[in-house]
Amino acid sequence: MRALVSAALVVGALALSACASAPARTPGTYVSQSEPVYLITEAQADQILVDAMNVEFGTAPIVRVEAPNKGYQATIKFLFDSHQIVATMVPSRGRAGDGSVQSGYYFNVSHSGTMPLSGMSRSKRLRERLSEAATAITPSVPSAS
Secondary structure, eight states, X not given: OHHHHHHXXXXXXXXXXXXXOXXXXXXXXOOOTTOOBBOOOHHHHHHHHXXXXXXXXXXXXXXXXXXXXXXXXXXXXXXXXXXXXXXXEEEEEEEOTTSOEXXXXXXXXXXXXXXXXXXXXXXXXXXXXXXHHHHHHSOOBOBOO
């Protein structure tokens, strides 16, 4: 009987630890000096974020994020699991084709939670949507940082 109780406790502890989460970055979202910058306004960057979040997470509540950079967060859920995906617009400076340094933004997508596979795929799709929408306005330029 004692062995059965011990085994049940071990299985319970393993089940709980499987639901632990840690922040993760989707491949290709690591911030570096080579991050492409879009020479767009804050209003344009915000609209790109809103549109992409609504398309990707239309049925989930989307919450505004103010710090450290402005953006939006969505939480996806399935049974006892949940995953948060945050997309932000990061002020930056880019080097235009003529060599001048101009203000713009790049987008950062991060995720954390207990649904790493679906969270990573949704984050990757969101990042692609952001890039496509920004590129439709203006091509990216290299960072001037």
